[in-house]
Each structure stands twice: as C-alpha cells, then as structure tokens.
Amino acid sequence: FAEFDDAANLLAANPDATTISIDEPVEIPKNQHGRLQEPGREEDDELLGTDDSDKTELLAGQKKSAPFWTFEYYQTFFDVDTYQVLDRIKGSVFPVPGKNFVRLYIRSNPDLYGPFWICATLVFTIAVSGNLSNFFIHLGRPTYHYVPQFRKVSIAATTIYAYAWLVPLALWGFLMWRNSKVMNIVSYSFLEIVCVYGYSLFIYIPTAILWIIPQKVVRWVLVMFSLCLSGSVLVMTFWPAVRDDNRRIAVATVGTIVLLHALLSVGCLAYFFDAPELDFPAPIIPAHNGTTVVTKS
Amino acid sequence: FAGLADVSISEDIPVEGEITVPVGSHSPDEDFSTLDEPVRDTILRDLKAVGKKFVHVMYPKKSSALLRDWDLWGPLVLCVSLALMLQGGSADSKDDGGPQFAEVFVVIWFGAVVITLNSKLLGGTISFFQSLCVLGYCVLPLTVAMLVCRLVLLAGAGTVSFIVRLIVVVAMFGWSTLASTAFLADSQPPNRKALVVYPIFLFYFVISWMILTFTPQ
Numbered sequence: 129f130a131e132f133d134d135a136a137n138l139l140a141a142n143p144d145a146t147t148i149s150i151d152e153p154v155e156i157p158k159n160q161h162g163r164l165q166e167p168g169r170e171e172d173d174e175l176l177g178t179d180d181s182d183k184t185e186l187l188a189g190q191k192k193s194a195p196f197w198t199f200e201y202y203q204t205f206f207d208v209d210t211y212q213v214l215d216r217i218k219g220s221v222f223p224v225p226g227k228n229f230v231r232l233y234i235r236s237n238p239d240l241y242g243p244f245w246i247c248a249t250l251v252f253t254i255a256v257s258g259n260l261s262n263f264f265i266h267l268g269r270p271t272y273h274y275v276p277q278f279r280k281v282s283i284a285a286t287t288i289y290a291y292a293w294l295v296p297l298a299l300w301g302f303l304m305w306r307n308s309k310v311m312n313i314v315s316y317s318f319l320e321i322v323c324v325y326g327y328s329l330f331i332y333i334p335t336a337i338l339w340i341i342p343q344k345v346v347r348w349v350l351v352m353f354s355l356c357l358s359g360s361v362l363v364m365t366f367w368p369a370v371r372d373d374n375r376r377i378a379v380a381t382v383g384t385i386v387l388l389h390a391l392l393s394v395g396c397l398a399y400f401f402d403a404p405e406l407d408f409p410a411p412i413i414p415a416h417n418g419t420t421v422v423t424k425s
Numbered sequence: 426f427a428g429l430a431d432v433s434i435s436e437d438i439p440v441e442g443e444i445t446v447p448v449g450s451h452s453p454d455e456d457f458s459t460l461d462e463p464v465r466d467t468i469l470r471d472l473k474a475v476g477k478k479f480v481h482v483m484y485p486k487k488s489s490a491l492l493r494d495w496d497l498w499g500p501l502v503l504c505v506s507l508a509l510m511l512q513g514g515s516a517d518s519k520d521d522g523g524p525q526f527a528e529v530f531v532v533i534w535f536g537a538v539v540i541t542l543n544s545k546l547l548g549g550t551i552s553f554f555q556s557l558c559v560l561g562y563c564v565l566p567l568t569v570a571m572l573v574c575r576l577v578l579l580a581g582a583g584t585v586s587f588i589v590r591l592i593v594v595v596a597m598f599g600w601s602t603l604a605s606t607a608f609l610a611d612s613q614p615p616n617r618k619a620l621v622v623y624p625i626f627l628f629y630f631v632i633s634w635m636i637l638t639f640t641p642q
Contacts, residue, residue: 199545206546209616241547245624252631259638276638278524 205240205319213242220327223361229327230320230365238319243326247292250329253336254288255281258400261340265404280400291392292329296321302381303369310373316365324365328358332393339397342404351393359386475499482562485604492555492608500561503568504533507632510571511639524635532635536628537561544613544621551612560625563605567629570597571636578641590637598633602626 194201219233259277266272296318303315316324335354339347362385370378459467475498508529524532541556549556574590606622613621 203546203548206543206548208620210619211616213620241543241620245543245627248624249627252627252634256634274638274640276523276635276640278522278528278635 205238207237208239208241212237213239216242216323216327217246217330220330220361221357223357223364225360226364228365228368229324229361230316234320234323238317238323240319240322243292243322243329246326246330246333247288250333250336251281251285251288253333254396254400255284257336257340261342262402264340265342265402284396284400287392287396288329291388292325293322295388296325299366299385306370306373306377314369316369324362328361328389331358332396335393336396339401344404347397347401347404351397355386355390355393359389362386362389471496471498475502478558478562479565482565482604485607492551492559495552495555495558497554497558497561500537500558500564503561503564504530507533507564507568507571510568510575511635523639529635532631533561533564536631540624540628543624544609547617547620548614549609549612549621551609556609559605559608560628563601563608563629564632566597566600566604567594567632567636570594570633571639574636574639575641578639582640594633594637598629601629605629 194204216233219229223229224232255277258280262277263274300316300318300321307315331354335350338350341347363382366385367378367382370381372378373381474494474496478496478499508526511524511529512526537557537560540560541553544551544556545553570593573593577586577589577593580586602622602625605625609625610618610622
C-alpha cells in the first residue's frame with residue numbers, strides 16, 4: 129500500500145494543494161459568477177487564467193517545498209534560463225495589447241534574477257548618464273571643473289531599490305485586503321508583482337542613455353514614450369485583478385500605479401540630469417580690432 | 426542465527442598473517458608539518474603562490490591552478506592599492522567627489538559577493554571562496570590601468586591624455602572581463618552562461634568608470 133502512503137505524505141506536505149479528480153468539469157469556475165456571460169468576460173477569464181488556476185496552484189505548491197532557511201529555497205527563484213529572461217524583457221518592452229504579462233511570461237515561475245539585475249543596471253546607468261550629460265552641458269564653461277559625483281550612485285540605488293520592493297509590497301497588501309472583501313479578484317503572489325515591476329523598469333535603461341541628449345523636448349518625449357510602454361505593461365497586468373471591485377477603487381488603484389511610475393521617471397530626470405537650457409555667461413571672445421565681444425549662448 | 430552456533434574452524438586449515446599495524450616513521454625530516462620551517466620559507470611560499478596567480482590572470486589559459494588553491498591575499502592587496510590610488514580626487518564639496526576609500530572597498534567586495542551568490546543561485550558548481558578569489562585577482566588589469574592613468578595625469582589633463590586613458594581603461598576592462606569569464610564560465614550550467622557573465626561585465630564596468638572619471642586636484 130505504498131501509493132497511499134505517498135499520497136498521504138504529499139497531502140500532509142501540501143495541505144493547501146487542491147486535489148483534482150478526473151471527471152471534474154473545467155467550466156465550474158466560470159459558472160460560479162452567477163450571471164450572464166458576455167464574450168468579453170470569457171476572454172478576460174482566459175487572461176486571468178482562472179480555468180487553469182487550480183493546476184498552476186498545484187504546481188506552485190509542489191515547486192517551492194524546501195524550507196525557507198535552506199539555500200535550495202532561494203535557488204527556486206533563480207530557476208530561469210537565458211532565453212526565458214530575454215523573453216520576459218522582450219515582453220516588457222513590446223506589450224501585446226490584451227495579453228497579461230504575468231500569465232503570458234511568468235506562468236508561476238517568478239524569478240528574482242531579472243528584477244535585481246535590471247535595477248542594478250538602471251542605478252548605474254542613471255548615475256553614469258547623468259554624470260556624462262552634465263559634463264557635456266557644462267563643457268564650454270571656463271569655470272567648470274568636472275566632478276564624478278559618486279554620492280549620487282547611492283542615492284539612485286536607494287530610490288530605485290525602494291521603489292522596486294516597497295511599492296510591490298504595498299500593492300500586494302492592498303490586493304490581499306481587497307481579495308478578502310470581494311471574492312472574485314485574482315490576486316498575484318508577492319514575487320509575481322515584484323517580477324512585473326522589475327521587468328517593467330527595463331525600458332528606462334535605454335531611456336536613461338538617451339537622456340544624455342541635452343534637448344528638453346527630446347527628454348520629455350522620451351519620458352512620455354517610456355511611461356506609456358511600461359505603464360501599459362503594469363496596467364494590463366493589474367486591471368483584470370481589480371476590475372471586479374468597486375469602480376472607483378479600481379480606477380484609483382490603477383491610477384496610483386501609473387502615477388508612482390511617472391513620479392519615479394520624472395524625479396530621476398530632474399535630480400540626476402541638469403536642465404540643458406541654463407543661461408551661462410559665455411566666455412569673452414577678444415575680437416580682432418581689440419574690442420571685446422560678449423556673446424550670449 | 427541459532428543454526429550457526431556449531432560451526433567451528435577446522436584445525437587443518439592454517440591461519441596465518443600479521444596483525445601488527447605498520448607505523449610510519451616519525452623522523453622529523455619526512456614530516457610534512459610546516460611548523461618548524463623558517464618564517465622566510467613560509468612567507469616566500471605564499472608570495473610565490475600569489476605571484477603565480479597574478480601571472481595566470483595576465484595570461485589567462487584554462488588552467489585550474491587559480492581555482493584549486495584559492496587565497497584572498499591577492500584580492501586584498503589589489504583592492505587596497507586601487508582604493509588608495511583613487512584617493513586624492515577633486516571635490517568642490519564633499520558630496521560631489523569621487524569614491525572614498527570605504528566606498529571603493531564596499532563596491533569591490535560587496536559586488537564580488539553578490540556576483541558569487543548570483544552564480545551559485547543559478548546553479549553554478551564553483552565554491553564561494555574560489556569565485557571570490559577569481560573575481561578579486563581579475564581586478565589586476567584594472568589596477569594596472571589605474572597606475573597608468575595616474576602617471577598620464579601627471580603629464581597633463583587635456584584631451585590627449587583623456588583619449589590615452591580611455592583606450593587604456595577600455596583595453597584593461599576587456600582583459601579583466603575575458604580573464605574572469607575564462608575561469609568562471611566552465612562551472613556554470615550551459616544555458617545560463619550569459620546570465621552569469623553579465624553581472625561580471627557590469628562589475629568591471631563600474632570599476633572602470635571609477636578609474637576613468639578620476640580627476641586629480
């Protein structure tokens with residue numbers, strides 16, 4: 129009777145795992161809504177993946193079964209190959225309208241590699257680009273002395289890592305709280321939210337490099353463009369999760385997500401990159417006939 | 426085992442052999458303990474090991490000497506000398522200058538620890554200190570670049586000196602990255618090599634940036 133022992137052990141290890149019997153109809157989660165099904169609603173259920181949420185929950189429960197004080201537990205968060213990381217980055221830069229980033233790319237395998245190293249790259253990119261941009265802007269000034277401004281690296285690091293970890297924590301807590309009030313909201317796990325936020329920051333890396341160009345219009349166009357791209361990834365991820373809630377709360381949640389994202393990019397632009405059109409006193413150019421000509425740039 | 430009680434060894438079968446355990450001779454000449462050797466020998470042996478590793482870094486071949494006998498003396502010496510050479514940078518205010526000694530130290534050691542943890546979490550088979558050893562020793566080309574930069578800056582700080590410094594730093598950055606990749610890449614699972622190499626690239630890029638942007642007072 130070894131099989132029964134194994135099943136009992138498995139169930140004891142994962143008391144929360146749902147056991148699926150063979151003849152259970154898959155349609156039951158959809159019919160539990162208790163109202164008329166519009167075609168759009170079915171499509172969104174596919175978005176949320178409620179028809180295979182049982183399976184994914186079972187798989188997720190079986191995967192992370194090592195206790196949290198062992199090294200193997202943390203190895204499960206780095207269980208990605210190169211092509212998977214590249215796919216996820218591609219998915220964050222080219223958001224497909226209507227597709228959910230979490231369901232499409234992460235699929236119950238959230239990783240910490242992407243968020244951590246994208247944030248690290250972003251920190252150094254912003255610091256280096258800001259330094260370079262200030263250098264080029266002030267290049268003509270005779271009194272300008274180049275400084276590396278290394279302190280800004282630690283400020284950038286604190287800001288970006290705080291954003292990438294505390295905002296998902298707050299959002300996850302908020303979704304859990306609403307989930308306890310409104311039963312039909314699908315809530316993501318904390319790591320999946322961290323994953324989405326981490327990968328959505330990737331677009332800011334080329335944006336920060338392009339911010340070296342000292343034109344105000346170019347910079348603001350870049351801000352808008354990158355905000356649209358990464359904001360749309362976030363919105364398409366979280367809108368299906370809060371849509372079933374009270375209308376005003378849902379709109380307020382998504383609005384706050386986009387607002388915080390915008391604040392991050394505008395704040396980085398304002399703090400690390402000097403404004404390009406400061407009026408500097410131009411160098412005095414001695415003309416040929418002895419008179420000095422002061423030109424304003 | 427009741428059935429075996431009446432088995433006895435027949436007396437026609439001779440039993441012979443030796444039961445003395447051979448004891449190794451304890452003559453002091455053959456002893457491998459290093460307690461009695463002169464201090465000069467001990468120090469020279471460690472110095473030779475460190476020097477051999479420096480040579481391995483400058484001419485990276487796929488030898489396992491760097492990995493097998495790891496030590497952290499070399500990385501410590503390199504880190505301290507690099508941090509000392511990065512001192513004396515110019516600063517208008519305290520907040521705008523280059524990295525301080527402690528900042529360089531933290532960046533190098535914390536960065537090396539994070540990269541090692543990253544490669545182990547991705548499934549690498551290298552041990553923690555071996556990886557720290559390799560990453561630390563491969564800072565050697567960048568330390569050489571820092572030395573060259575300081576010498577070039579003694580001559581002047583114009584555009585020509587900047588171009589020379591840029592070329593030297595870029596070349597040494599490439600050398601460091603290639604050397605450490607040559608030593609570390611074999612111990613990674615094959616479909617995750619890029620995931621492990623990228624943080625090493627970022628690490629040496631940051632150190633190269635600190636070297637390149639060093640401006641004296």
